[in-house]
Amino acid sequence: MKIREGFILRKLPDMNLVLPKGAMVKDCRKAVVLNDTAAFLYEQLEQDCTAEDCAKALMREYDIDYERACRAAEQTIADFKEAGLLQEDGL
């Protein structure tokens, strides 16, 4: 699974935003605000990866156990899907 083409993550001093860009702007006129963990996972998902890859990345980055990392990754991926940020074949 992977982030769809047409979105860009912008990290502001105290806010992370996902904005549509290029041709996507016509179809999607919304911004998504992410917390730091979600922004970290967004960056992982800019390359093709699985939910398990995301969980492992979270474990390394935040020094948390596997179970907790899986829960966080699954919830964030579900949110990304709901917001339309993931490619169709990732759904």
Place this chain on the structure above:
Amino acid sequence: MKQMTHQEFQRLLWESAFRTATPLSNMFELTPLCNLDCRMCYVHLQDPSVRERMLKGEQWISIFDEAIRCGMISAILTGGEAMTHPDFWKLYDYLFDQGISLSVKTNGILLTKEAVDRFVQYPPSTIDVSIYGCDRTSYQTITGHDCFELVDRNLHYAKECGLPIRLMITPTGLLEPWIDSVLAYAKSFDGKTIVNTQLLDPQPDTGRDRRDYDLSPETILDIRRRANALFQSDQLSYEEEGNGDSASDWKAAKEGLRCAAGRSQFAVTWDGMMVPCITFPRELIACSVLEHGVKGAWEKIHEAVVNYVIPEKCNTCAFQEQCNYCPSSHGQYAIRNACNPSVCAFQQGLIVEYQNQKRK
């Protein structure tokens, strides 16, 4: 996942930008040149060397990249006539591909079918079209060009295609005989109209003299009353009450200028000078982005705005709580750290009107 309205999001964003001194929304004056010759234009330059001194497309792109690294998420392209810049579309497409929300200010001459079709494919958040009359005579008088029918045709096509057009009107002494007809013309488009009642001192070298087109504070207030009576409130706004100037922003500022300029936005002029806002007197605060880079120039501009000392007189003024001293409005007076009595009279009249409206 929590959803929020556009309004809530904007508030969150601007408050964050204000708190962290992030230049969120910036204006780029691509050129001081124009295909019209308006007698009240404060920027219009005709010196042939301007063409050589204007920033080229690659220079603008490098400035945009730096601005994005500093936190920019929206931009306004202006002029002169922005669409006459030889690299206008290259710059527009570049920013669009970076996810920047774009607004364009134009006089509508180059809003051709081809341009409209392109904007439809890659839609800006707004296109502000300045209108200078309601018929051929008024346009000829104000702009020196017989172009009303062309602009009118372009506007109708753009509107039919669903572009987010806002019409902008700047009342001046030159436009006064037609002002009611111009307001009615704008209303006939059934969209948003912005009235700019803040006349500015023209820049040196433009050959313009404000006395040739100035309006008295009473006349400006009267025009606002007429505009308010004609339009529904959600269709009309005033340029000087723009984005980022929300009460929470400037009331939070204990020192310095109390506005978004230099706190969460900047402007870069056609020759690469950063100023807090595009109409800000360069003699007071300006810094070259070519010399200092965007980040370096922004730090200097922000510091100057935060430490700006407003005129002594403002500290004892009865309207100090409601008034927001604006060096752009006070123009040449601001350069002497003073208030233009005419601007004060207008602001005070406006504050009294707001208070009366609130009471009603």
